[in-house]
Amino acid sequence: MGIEGIIRAIFRSYYRNPDREIEIPDIERREIAYQPFGKEVMIRHLAFSSVDEFRRFIVKNTPSHVYYSTARYRDPGNPDMERKGWLNADIVFDIDGDHLPTEGCRLSEESGAVCIECLDDARHETLKLVDLLENDLGLSESEYSITFSGHRGFHVHVESGPLLELGQDERRELVDYVRAVGFSIERFLDMRGRLVAGPDMDGVGSRIWRCIENVLDERMRSMVLGLRSVRKYVSRIRRFENSVASCLAVMIDEIVTLDIKRLIRVPNSLHGKTGLIVSRLSKQDLEKDALHIVELSVPRMIRGKRMRIVLRKRLAVRNVLGEDIDPDRIDESQEVSTYVGVYLIRRGLADPVEE
Numbered sequence: 001m002g003i004e005g006i007i008r009a010i011f012r013s014y015y016r017n018p019d020r021e022i023e024i025p026d027i028e029r030r031e032i033a034y035q036p037f038g039k040e041v042m043i044r045h046l047a048f049s050s051v052d053e054f055r056r057f058i059v060k061n062t063p064s065h066v067y068y069s070t071a072r073y074r075d076p077g078n079p080d081m082e083r084k085g086w087l088n089a090d091i092v093f094d095i096d097g098d099h100l101p102t103e104g105c106r107l108s109e110e111s112g113a114v115c116i117e118c119l120d121d122a123r124h125e126t127l128k129l130v131d132l133l134e135n136d137l138g139l140s141e142s143e144y145s146i147t148f149s150g151h152r153g154f155h156v157h158v159e160s161g162p163l164l165e166l167g168q169d170e171r172r173e174l175v176d177y178v179r180a181v182g183f184s185i186e187r188f189l190d191m192r193g194r195l196v197a198g199p200d201m202d203g204v205g206s207r208i209w210r211c212i213e214n215v216l217d218e219r220m221r222s223m224v225l226g227l228r229s230v231r232k233y234v235s236r237i238r239r240f241e242n243s244v245a246s247c248l249a250v251m252i253d254e255i256v257t258l259d260i261k262r263l264i265r266v267p268n269s270l271h272g273k274t275g276l277i278v279s280r281l282s283k284q285d286l287e288k289d290a291l292h293i294v295e296l297s298v299p300r301m302i303r304g305k306r307m308r309i310v311l312r313k314r315l316a317v318r319n320v321l322g323e324d325i326d327p328d329r330i331d332e333s334q335e336v337s338t339y340v341g342v343y344l345i346r347r348g349l350a351d352p353v354e355e
Contacts, residue, residue, distance in 0.1 A: 029072035034063035047077030053333040064272030094256035096153035104285035114152040115317040120290040150271025211247035275342035305338040309354035
């Protein structure tokens with residue numbers, strides 16, 4: 001059995017007895033799609049009346065990737081998008097390391113292999129988003145869910161409440177707010193010119209306060225956060241606005257949030273290009289480090305196992321998903337954790353060594 005067959009067998013075994021239950025809310029209203037092993041085609045417009053029916057299907061077909069629609073439809077199995085009968089759609093935020101301007105994510109993008117530092121950068125960015133959802137928009141933990149994408153980032157789903165009814169124009173306003181587009185310090189001055197921000201405030205006032213503390217020098221920070229009017233200093237403060245806005249902004253992939261008919265990975269399924277679980281996370285999981293999230297996302301059947309690989313090229317990162325490898329050794333094999341080996345093989349960066 002070749003490596004493709006071995007990996008497919010791992011996927012089949014996982015779907016027969018998944019580490020965590022594979023659940024899709026309102027599945028009878030969702031379009032389902034999947035990509036088979038060894039093929040680039042996407043099979044779409046599937047519909048299931050229950051989660052149990054869906055589970056039996058993926059055990060039988062063993063998908064490489066499996067997705068569900070963020071939208072709910074009257075007739076989700078209809079192949080004509082106009083006749084599906086759109087009802088509403090989850091609000092989904094996608095935070096991916098390839099959108100982050102950090103050194104770890106730059107090196108990960110250059111290598112094609114994500115390092116733990118980049119994943120931790122994405123984790124911190126997701127925590128910023130959760131803070132905004134809870135304190136600016138007033139959402140409770142029961143109204144959103146967090147998912148590790150299975151590769152280099154996170155998805156945050158708002159799956160209930162009035163936000164689901166938003167069309168693309170309203171979602172554009174939400175995206176601009178999350179990304180702090182058009183931020184101006186003048187909008188947060190009261191009638192006397194004092195800054196409406198503080199550590200004890202809820203929502204954006206607290207976030208502005210923290211950002212000013214982080215990005216302004218001590219003299220300017222003392223002046224802005226003091227009790228006196230800052231209106232006459234606005235022209236001097238304006239040069240710091242971009243830094244404050246960058247601190248406030250959450251680097252989401254806006255296309256995902258704007259799309260009201262998006263396909264997104266099924267939580268607790270396997271990511272076909274990495275072999276990792278698309279893990280549903282609690283807020284407490286997210287508050288731990290990225291290595292904890294990787295450990296949660298390694299399928300039980302390969303956890304603790306080792307294999308030998310040969311790299312196809314030199315990598316720009318030494319740490320791949322929490323494990324140190326020799327990124328320059330391309331002419332001889334090295335032993336790695338099986339989950340790292342599967343990841344590098346599926347990414348086209350390594351070949352297995354036949355024992």
